[in-house]
Amino acid sequence: MAKSTNPDTPMAVKQRGVTMKDVAKHAGVSRTAVSFVLSNRENASISEETRTRINDAVQELGYRPNAGARALASRRSDWYGIVTEIVTAPFAVDIIKGAQDQAWLDRRFLLIAPSDQADAVGPNEGLEDAATEKLLEQRVEGLLYAATFHRGVHVPESANEVPTVLINCFDADGKLPSIVPDERGGGRVAVERLLQAGHTRIGVINLDPVIPAAVGRLEGAREALAAAGLELDPELVVSGYATADGGYDAACQILDRYPQKERPTALFCLNDRMAMGAYDAIKERGLTIPGDIAVIGFDNQELIAAYLRPKLTTVALPFEKMGALGVQTLAALTAGQPILADQQLVDCPLLERSSV
Amino acid sequence: MAKSTNPDTPMAVKQRGVTMKDVAKHAGVSRTAVSFVLSNRENASISEETRTRINDAVQELGYRPNAGARALASRRSDWYGIVTEIVTAPFAVDIIKGAQDQAWLDRRFLLIAPSDQADAVGPNEGLEDAATEKLLEQRVEGLLYAATFHRGVHVPESANEVPTVLINCFDADGKLPSIVPDERGGGRVAVERLLQAGHTRIGVINLDPVIPAAVGRLEGAREALAAAGLELDPELVVSGYATADGGYDAACQILDRYPQKERPTALFCLNDRMAMGAYDAIKERGLTIPGDIAVIGFDNQELIAAYLRPKLTTVALPFEKMGALGVQTLAALTAGQPILADQQLVDCPLLERSSV
DNA sequence: TCCGGGAAGTAACGCGCGTTACCAACGTAG
DNA sequence: CTACGTTGGTAACGCGCGTTACTTCCCGGA
Known part of the structure; x- marks a missing residue:
């Protein structure tokens, strides 16, 4: 990029906009009157007639207030x-x-x-x-x-x-x-939903355990289980990279670790990307969603959740x-x-x- | 929400910022001098000594220019x-x-x-x-x-x-x-890539045929084929809704229509969401990607393309x-x-x- | 008749800054 | 000694608008 030798060149078209002064002249009143009318001052005494005359002038001239000047004068910028x-x-x-x-x-x-x-x-x-x-x-x-x-x-x-x-x-x-x-409430409703569907053995695909999201969501999951008289089996919680591959690996671990009888019937994935990977792991094993394994995600990344097949039930972050x-x-x-x-x-x- | 009875209440803290006048006083010069120094005017004659004195004052007072006022005076807003x-x-x-x-x-x-x-x-x-x-x-x-x-x-x-x-x-x-x-160039490189990989029988999952994206991409595909001495088989072009389900349906049509020998070996999906659906259709049939069917998408929706398994080769929109x-x-x-x-x-x- | 007071409006100041015109001092040439 | 350019600044205007103080006019009551 060539360095401009003169940064001040104001070559831009200077379309001198119409100001309140112009409106005032056109309506045959003072600029103050225009200002009063435009800012709708309640205690300003302007007759109905001049008020409409001013408004007409505004229309005819296509007046547009200058937000910057207004900010300067009123000391509030909006x-x-x-x-x-x-x-x-x-x-x-x-x-x-x-x-x-x-x-x-x-x-x-x-x-x-x-x-x-x-x-x-x-x-x-x-x-x-x-x-x-x-x-x-x-x-x-x-x-x-x-x-x-x-x-x-x-x-x-x-x-x-x-x-x-x-x-x-x-x-x-x-x-x-x-x-x-x-996050905690989100983790709770997710697991409550799984419990409500009859799942009691729930695998959790965890994020990096130190981030606030992981802490809160897991805590919520524990609360929901506790309310149902259950505990979270630490063996069923496996952490992975927050990606589809990470979710795939984690899901493989959980699914392959147990004989069919003891295998969890549901997976709570702490984000949707990991759920995406979990889907693949489940399908690869000839299992169906949600028939054999129910899956619930977190984040509601539309592009993933709404387009996975079957569509992913998930908890939304209220951005x-x-x-x-x-x-x-x-x-x-x-x-x-x-x-x-x-x-x-x-x-x-x-x-x-x-x-x- | 209660309607405010007095919209003018300026209850916000009015932290009267330091202005150029303050800087000038503190440096013992005129406001003009400050302005000259701050705007780095080349033809302004300010001695090096007062220049540094002014800069020091700016630092000490924590002066911050008022962009609105500057815009008003200079008639350029940036x-x-x-x-x-x-x-x-x-x-x-x-x-x-x-x-x-x-x-x-x-x-x-x-x-x-x-x-x-x-x-x-x-x-x-x-x-x-x-x-x-x-x-x-x-x-x-x-x-x-x-x-x-x-x-x-x-x-x-x-x-x-x-x-x-x-x-x-x-x-x-x-x-x-x-x-x-x-779009045309994008369609071209996509199909060129498939041709380069040895595919000559290419299915196209099309968008609504009237939108500019569809027109351009398809045209590009034709160009690439023509350059290789091939033609686009109209039967291999099927349109669908621009969703994963639409892509799934379209892919099913294409894949099921022919015996294995005549089946296309590659699918050009005009967007990634449809490619996502096509993935499912392909996997359902026990086929592998890219072994049995190569897939190429369009749009590069990161959340889809980078997380599908296998990751989706696609054409990026240069947003x-x-x-x-x-x-x-x-x-x-x-x-x-x-x-x-x-x-x-x-x-x-x-x-x-x-x-x- | 005078006076008080509201109605209708205006003049003038200032917001913070860019910019132009001007001024004083100091050489230096003629 | 005068004329004149250069260096180093400053006074003052205006950008478009909000706002306050002030003026003028008219009307009703005493």
């Missing part, structure tokens, strides 16, 4: 910023959708800044800081941080200058409000709802209202399909 | 707007990623406005208009329109007020520059590249530079995995 690696790793992109939709309904704009950009100094070195800084330069009224998977994070210092909410992650220092999925709730929480914070709790858990609902 | 349904239908979310990354590299912000919002009048009624309008109020310097799948679209009138580029779609009226995937190219094209347009062509085709590269 912008939230969201810092996220999701743009790059789109697994949890529904967070953005939920946040975006909610922001749009509130007539606010969501400025998205990536937290894992290539022009960084080192790997993960000051990226979020740069993103945060950029957003603050835009005078966002609040900040959101969103992660692709449930985990602890550190947010830049400067985030403290403005209300901040974490989505699908939590502050390792425990100061900031956060919105996270109720969209978390995004929306994040914006709502932020709106409350910026309005000075108290928020419900420092950590809000969002339900992980069961999605019935055909694998149980 | 913002692009992108109108897209992708936020809602995340299939092609990589377009946003590509655009976002490129914009970030150019030190610009991408304002994302959804084109399929719930608060609309009717279905698809004036949504894009509202989104476009909102973006223009923000004084974006250019507009992008992105579609989830390759198709013709109509853009709102007001888009003409500002440079505009279409991504993964094209203007039905043919006026606006657009960036679209080279990310299209997004980046869209922003680059827009940058050229806003800079008044000529663009390369009205319609830019982006390569659809073959992704070798294990199904051929």
Whole structure:
């Protein structure tokens, strides 16, 4: 790329937009009157006649307010910023959708800044800081941080200058409000569903046991079993890589370890990708789903769950709802209202399909 | 939700940020001098000494420029707007990623406005208009329109007020520059790959035959065959719903129609979801992939292609590249530079995995 | 007749910054 | 000594808009 010698060349077409002054002149009133009418001030005394005259002028001239100028004068920008690696790793992109939709309904704009950009100094070195800084330069009224998977994070210092909410992650220092999925509840409903279908011997294909998702989901599974007077057989829990291959290997282990009588009749896969691999292991052995083995997943990755055959019953991560709730929480914070709790858990609902 | 009686309550913390005036006072110079230093004006005569004094003051006070005010004064916002349904239908979310990354590299912000919002009048009624309008109020310097799948679209009138580029779609009226995937080239490389592997009898699982993707990909397939002196047997082309089930049904038709000798040895599935279904049909019949039947897909939906077993060889849609190219094209347009062509085709590269 | 008070509107300031025009001091050439 | 360019700045205007203080007019009551 050639370095521009003059970065200031304003060659862009300068389409001098119509301003309030133009509207005022066209309607034969003062700019103040126009401002009053457009901002619907209740205590402003403008006669109905001039009001319509102004509105007509707005229509005729195609006036469009200048959001930036308004922000400058009113000292409120109607912008939230969201810092996220999701743009790059789109697994949890529904967070953005939920946040975006909610922001749009509130007539606010969501400025998205990536937290894992290539022009960084080192790997993960000051990226979020740069993103945060950029957003603050835009005078966002609040900040959101969103992660692709449930985990602890550190947010830049400067985030403290403005209300901040974490989505699908939590502050390792425990100061900031956060919105996270109720992993435990999800694990519980999954196993409850299997129990309800008559399964008592349930294999679990586990994730890396230290991540919050694994901890919570497994705990939920234990709770559900306990409520039915059962215990989780440690031998039936096998961890693997969070991939289809990992799920395949783990499922093979579980399925081949026992004679048919003792073989589990159901598998709780802690994510859908592993369930995908488990499907293959099951089918390879001439077994049917859900006839011989019921399978339940987690995450509800649409592209997998809805297209596996049979379609996968799974527990959904409420990405969209978390995004929306994040914006709502932020709106409350910026309005000075108290928020419900420092950590809000969002339900992980069961999605019935055909694998149980 | 209780309706706020006074929408103006500015309860948000008004953290009066430090301005250039503060910096100037702290450094003992005029605000103008600060402005000159910060904007790196070449022809400004500021001594090295005061320059460092100002920079020091900036550091000490933690000055952060106000992007909105700068935009107002300089009449350039450094913002692009992108109108897209992708936020809602995340299939092609990589377009946003590509655009976002490129914009970030150019030190610009991408304002994302959804084109399929719930608060609309009717279905698809004036949504894009509202989104476009909102973006223009923000004084974006250019507009992008992105579609989830390759198709013709109509853009709102007001888009003409500002440079505009279409991504993964094209203007039905043919006026606006657009960036679209080279579907034909993709179809060609897919079939070339099959030919190279020795397959001459190739079944095609087709999409709805009228959509641009189907037309282009099929045309490419024909070209590749023609170059090898072969023709596409119309009987081997069967259309189905663009789902795993559709692919399953279509594959069953093709596989069951012929005795083993005449059965095609390869399937070109025009998208990965259908390939997913085809996998099942093939496996059900006790056939192996790629041993008995080679399969090649299209779209490279990572969650499918990379996790099917065996992993699916497919042709990638260059979403990310299209997004980046869209922003680059827009940058050229806003800079008044000529663009390369009205319609830019982006390569659809073959992704070798294990199904051929 | 005068006065008080609401109705209808306007002038003017400031938000934070880019930018242009201007000014003072200091050489240096004629 | 005057003229004139150069260096190192500063004063002041305007971007488009929100907002406050102020003015003018009219009407009803005393």
